[in-house]
Amino acid sequence: MEAAGAEKPIYRASTTAPVNIAVIKYWGKRDPKLNLPTNSSLSVSLDQADLRTHTTASCSSSYSSPDTLTLNSKPESLEGARPQACLSSLRALRSELEEKDPSLPKLSTLPLRIVSSNNFPTAAGLASSAAGFAALIRAIADLYELPQDPTTLSLIARQGSGSACRSLLGGYVAWDHGTEADGSDSKARLVAPKSHWPSMRALILVASHEKKDVSSTAGMQTTVQTSQLFKTRAEVVVPAAMEAMEKAIAEKDFESFAKVTMRDSDSFHATCLDTTPPIFYMNDTSRAAIRAVENLNKRAGKIIAAYTFDAGPNAVIYYLHENREAVVGPFKRALGEKEGWLGQQGAAIGYAEIAQEDEIVMAKLKSGVSRVILTGVGEGPVSVQEHLVDEQGNPAD
Template sequence: MISSVIMPEDSSHKYTMVTCTAPVNIAVIKYWGKRDEDLILPVNSSLSVTLHQDQLKTTTTVACCRDFVEDRLWLNGKEEDINQPRLQSCLREIRRLARKRRSDKDSTVDVSGLSYKVHICSNNNFPTAAGLASSAAGYACLVYTLARLFGVEGELSCVARQGSGSACRSMYGGFVQWKMGEREDGKDSLADQVEPETHWPELRVLVLVVSAERKPVGSTSGMQTSVETSSLLKYRADSVVPGRMDEMTSAIRRKDFAAFAELTMKDSNQFHATCLDTYPPIFYLNDVSRRVINLVHRYNRHYGETRVAYTFDAGPNAVIYTLQDHVSEFVQVVCHFFPMESNRGKFLQGLPVASTTVSDELKNAIGMEPVSNGISYIISTKAGPGPRVEEDPSLHLLDSDGLPKKTV
């Protein structure tokens, strides 16, 4: 919904407002390492699943008006520094594309609106900077919303990439690859959809929230040190990932869960091995993460097939990929081995999960000691669509004075 609103104090000063939402994505072939820090160009391609916005999303409202004296940004209710270089890159790039588009179309077109300042207000409905890919959803949403406001269409993943690398994959729904590209100017380092979210409806995602605290080493500085010091990173980028990208694409196209799951786990493990190979080493996994890894392998071994896969980003939270048929039992297994003090309703968020019992045979086969409160809650979700415009004007995060609504 693009609303034109008359400023209350002066009816000649209109401002335009757009609200959009964007999803989180979780990589199954990880991006780790840049060949260009400014343009955010990666050393390897990557592939991810876009998660459904019904469970995890960023909402962003952008307003522009002749009366605004400066660009401003509010993130989760708090005003943030608009001068962060990555934010500035996205703003600059969208304004450049808008100017180009308007002058290409009609050289007499008035481009003065593009010099108006913007107010940006954004909320994540999940913990920011906890390793839940908030920067991916955040920058994808920012770029998508700015593009709508300024009437920019077409390929936008290269702009989102300049906010945060993984953000380029959140510009599409379903299964998305980010091709690393070869050019120095980064024009061929783009995301595209491998398959839409409707392709594999049985696929389910469980986010096991181990810790919602800010992580000790951010992705940006972590991968920088890895590029400088890890020889495993170079081997991974040159000799492992290219083959894995092909295998993963094929597993997704064939809906071959066992192949998808095995590659997902191996790639997560190699990413964390690269972190350990970094000097000084980076530890994103903790004891709970490692227990989840063991639990998954023992669960799969019991059934003699790969029913569940784990993957971890730059933090201890586990993301589990599985199929619909196994969700309720696996959730019950997690509840048994990580008993929670809070009640089940609060512990389990998102898509409904049927309750079931876990057999003693399965518990014995897993054979681990239960540990209380290792996992704070589980978000149950699935693959979902890319960014979209919010049509309901009551959902704008900015008020008619261009400032964040008090209720936000």
């Protein structure tokens, strides 16, 4: 935290936070108010060089109430129960510090001015809420100089958006569902840091920039209420998948990682289809991506790519760096004219021939994919000195 200006100081702290894409999906709440999940989940935090939220939290007695959030240059409400739960938990932790040490400035009593920017489309199924809430919590925790570790802070982020708790850590991250009624054991856990398995990559085929029609929050509530498959998924399918996934990560066994990833995505979307009324997050473009991945695995004679889909049609395809030509090459041939290939990773990959069996699916992808993102496993939130609020307390350009 740093303070600018003497009389009425502007206190500021800034952070970036990663997007995470789950390989075992969170879907269903056992307690909607505390945002407690029915099942555990596991994700990969992605490289912030490619996808990140940058947030500055500031407070000052020169600000007027209420607290404000500016997201991508537009005002965003903080009035909902979820952001309010996060803000009051963080203020309570700061006021504990202030009570213990009366010499500390009483930041917990000052209005907050938060400015944030996502370098990717917001609310298009690219987990913006996860990176967004993780950055919000981390930036305010840094502003308040809270001593709590990321796992403890994940308890707060979870109340903003469930998947956000996993973005407080880098690498391979689990969110244990926990069993306590108050949610005190429902938090993020580091399964393995990025350094354990740094060669994991992700090719994201952005199939939609549109805001989705059924939000994750609403969709999972309807699934809990109406799906018959849901109970088996939560009680049988996911616990077995979590065990298999943790083993696959520990052993850096990509084939197992991929099998579990694809099966879990299929299981989650089957549960959505089993909801009344049914929820369709995947579209023809998504299904073409599945076929393309199946075909390239068949050609390789082993599993070298794994698809997964969140609550939207975008495909995330995990693969290892050593297989980049075989996995990404055919997509580059078909989608080379789309935005997203110019970065270091995309430029290094050659154009592979499109196999005959891929011609139809690649044509579908060509018409349905708007851009690609090449990224990989990354680190957790990082404190930065670049502030989005200037020394006078105004949003910086």
